Amino acid sequence: MSDAVDAIVGQWDQERPELGDALWPVQLIARVQRMNRILDREAKVFCAKHGVEWGEFDVLTTLRRSGPPYALTAGAFLKAAMVTSGAITNRIDKMEAKGLVERVRDGADRRTVRIKLTEHGKQLTDTLMADHLGRYARLLDGLDPEEVDAAAALLRKFLELHGDASIS
Amino acid sequence: MSDAVDAIVGQWDQERPELGDALWPVQLIARVQRMNRILDREAKVFCAKHGVEWGEFDVLTTLRRSGPPYALTAGAFLKAAMVTSGAITNRIDKMEAKGLVERVRDGADRRTVRIKLTEHGKQLTDTLMADHLGRYARLLDGLDPEEVDAAAALLRKFLELHGDASIS
DNA sequence: TGGTTTTATCTCAACGTTGAGATTCTCAGT
DNA sequence: ACTGAGAATCTCAACGTTGAGATAAAACCA
Structure with missing residues (x-):
């Protein structure tokens, strides 16, 4: 082969x-x-x-899995999504227009902007996740699960060695 | 970990x-x-x-490893580089301006354009390859070679299952 | 308090890619 | 030869990202 x-x-x-x-x-x-x-x-x-961009879906899931109140600062996305600030601003602008998220200015520190999942955004994310994970499962269909685990472990080591930081 | x-x-x-x-x-x-x-x-x-774009380097190495006469059609790059035709046209335009490649119209089929490595392009590629592979080696430094092989084998299986075609 | 540095976000022009459509050419069928 | 289908490449507007710089607020320090 x-x-x-x-x-x-x-x-x-x-x-x-x-x-x-x-x-x-x-x-x-x-x-x-x-x-x-x-x-x-x-x-x-x-x-x-499903009418969203790939980068937008990334924002949705990042917010969703962060747990209540489903809000993160713009800066947190820079690290989580590995993109630059301009890209995040652009994404949030469009997602705000679609009603998926809303910007909430922090009371304590007025520089920071919290990106918050709207109820609509949360429901859409939960709906999409099922499809999304089903798609993932099909992609790996036909591969030996143990070999997948071993490969994942090696890639984890690579990421650790190269300082792939966890989200905060 | x-x-x-x-x-x-x-x-x-x-x-x-x-x-x-x-x-x-x-x-x-x-x-x-x-x-x-x-x-x-x-x-x-x-x-x-080294003054080249990542996509340009991809074109250079693809031409170089194809062997004499270091010429491929634009269509061959679409598959090899996994990008669309507009991107290839754009890349070749710039590389031609830099004197790295030249367009040669095919005698037999005048629709096709052969992208040909210039002598300068070939020499640059050979120079860059050493650095490039050294960089690769450093990236995998610290990983168990057998585990790397195993992971590579799994990814190969994934690519085969998803019809990742060989270049022609 | 006043001044400097740092932090967080947004702005915007430049860049490369996409993808549909236009163009040019080949080839098989008539 | 003519026609139409198909192939190879180029054109170009729209799109998302980049990255430097701008803006504004907070933190630090004299």
Whole structure:
């Protein structure tokens, strides 16, 4: 069995055989990149079906799982979503217009803005999560659960080594 | 040891415990997404140092490993790079201006355009590859090689199941 | 208190990608 | 030869993100 990455590595072996073992990391890294692009496309199709953007869904679930009162500061999203401030402002603007979230200025610190899930936003998120997780399960269908766990553990180690911070 | 994904799953467990095992795929999928973003940032920093865009570097290496005469059609890039035609046109325009590649119209089929690596482009690519692979090696430093292989094998299986086509 | 630094968010122009449509060309069928 | 279907690439407006800078508020310190 072979995939696109095997073909890529095979080409390098033929064109620049002196690279040798230096190509080894490509086996993992290139596959992570390709898998991510497949996930990305899947996610966009899923979100489009439900009238939200992929980035918006990310905001919704981040708020939902943070628990009551379903409110986080804009700064918290920068770390959680790994995007820049301009992107968050843009997302929140549109989600506010759709009635999914609302901006609440903090009483104590008037610089901070709390992004709060509206009741409508909360209900939509709960509805979408079922579909979303079903989609995830189908994506991993056909893979050995133990091997998936092992791969997940390795990626966890990678993330720890590279300081992938937990959300606060 | 725990990473950001453990924290995310932990939040869901607390907020919506009824989801239970449905959360399992998140362990792998979310980590692939987060690792990809780390790789993406690394890659952009690396490319910026050398005056090329990440997408441009992708074109360079794809041409280089295809072997003499280091020329591929625009259509071949659509599949190899997993991007749309507009993006390829845009990339090639800029790379042509930089003297990295040149467009060669096919004699037999005048619809097709062959993107050909210039001598300058080839030399730059070979120079960059050493740095690039060194960077990859450092990224995986600290991980168990056997576990990396196992994870790569699992991702290969995922890609095969989802029809990740080899380049032609 | 007054002045400086730091923090939190928003603004906005530049950038790359998308995706539908236009363009140009090939080829099979008549 | 002519026509229509299909293929390969380019065009271009819309979109989301980036990243530097602006704005405003809080914290620190003299």
